[in-house]
Amino acid sequence: MKELVWILVSYALLAIESPLLGHLDSQFYAPDIALLTALYAGSRTPMLRAVATAFAIGLIKDGLATSVPIGLNTEIAVLIALTAQLLERRVDLRSPVPLMATAAALSLLSTGVFLALEAIFHRSFNSYGDVLRMALPLALITMLVAPVQFALLNRVTRRFEARERAGAIFLRR
């Protein structure tokens, strides 16, 4: 059930992100929330649960950004979760510095996958230059936000698990 909480938190973050950054006139500095959630799920849960969580959050992102073919963000999120599973034993994703480096690298990787999938499936797409220009700033802002989002998800998980242990009903099943 904690995966459901992660999805809800990420949904809230994604929904807040757009109007908030819009009002602050910083639309182009939006961190990749879905990527970080997929990375978190991939590093904290078994494979099937991780990919299911990533699938759900990718689908939500597809719903929020319908200017790309539906499934593109889902595919990227699942691939990120799988990559996180591979990295889990090699990289210490609980420490800030390795986490930030991993987040930045995966953000660049996801931009590459984004471009590849757009080229294959989205005929009318022609903003390759813009996407490439945005790749590095996006990776940097995602890198900076990674420890904050991981801390938030950790906190939410701890609270949820504590309540579950205490026998309280956190979410109605």
Added chain:
Amino acid sequence: MFRELLLRYRQTLVLTLVLALPVGSMYWHGKERKDTSLVEKFLLVLTAPGQRLTYGVVQGVRDMARSYVLLVDTEARNQELEQQNRILLGAALEKRTLEDELQRVKQLCEFKSQRDDLQTVPARVVGRDVSQFFQVMRLQLDVQGNSAVHEGQAVITHDGVVGRIDKIAGSYADVMLVTDARSQVHATIAGKGVIGSVQGHGKKNEFTVQFVYLDRADHTVAVQAADAVLTTGHDHVFPAGLEVGHVAEGKALQTGPYQEFQMVPAVTFATLEEVLIVTGQGGSAPLPAEPPPTTKGKKAVDPANTPDSPP
């Protein structure tokens, strides 16, 4: 036996499924389609309420923060009149908000009465694009489940063309803006007797559109910066005589039989709050008698130079 096989290969099956489903979806949704798919409808219904809620909350917080700053400032200047100022400032702020809203609605009503050949329904903007790369800006409208609203209908304001309805799900509708790379609008440069097509770039914050035209009736009349670009109505989507934007620079991006000019849209999408959806057009759609809203040096509409007129 089957159950055992399922259990044994569960991981492989699930992984194949979660990787293949999005690929299938991308293939399906990547094609040019006019109708909204079931998945798109589901996702719109799933995400629109959240977006609407957060949009409202953020606006509320912003308004509160602004009020707070104003009050702190007032307190610093005059402690004794704090309470009075607070009431007055609140009232003024409320009045200004109401005035702004009234002004916008009045402009829309005036436009509606001027263009009585058009059947329109009003709609409120409830969400904007959240795409990472801002490849295509989009707007989300609350159409209150109006049955007259359909995909492909034109979305306009008193300032000009906004775009067209792309997808509808329940009470919400997605708008494809004129700046979208998929958008094409049949248009004419006012007073220049040329017709062409306005095509979006889909670029992030440039909001540019291109005007490509084939036939120039009068080769001696040069296209200049700030020339107004109006719809012709030939695409059967946008009514004739609406301003799409104006030419940004007189210098063509591409010369030859197809000339291209960079344009600036007539509508500022970032500040849109209310729009009109054109649900029908009755009779002939006239060009406005008055010149269109002008920017610096913008030309007036000359009905004699519309594309249908002889050169």
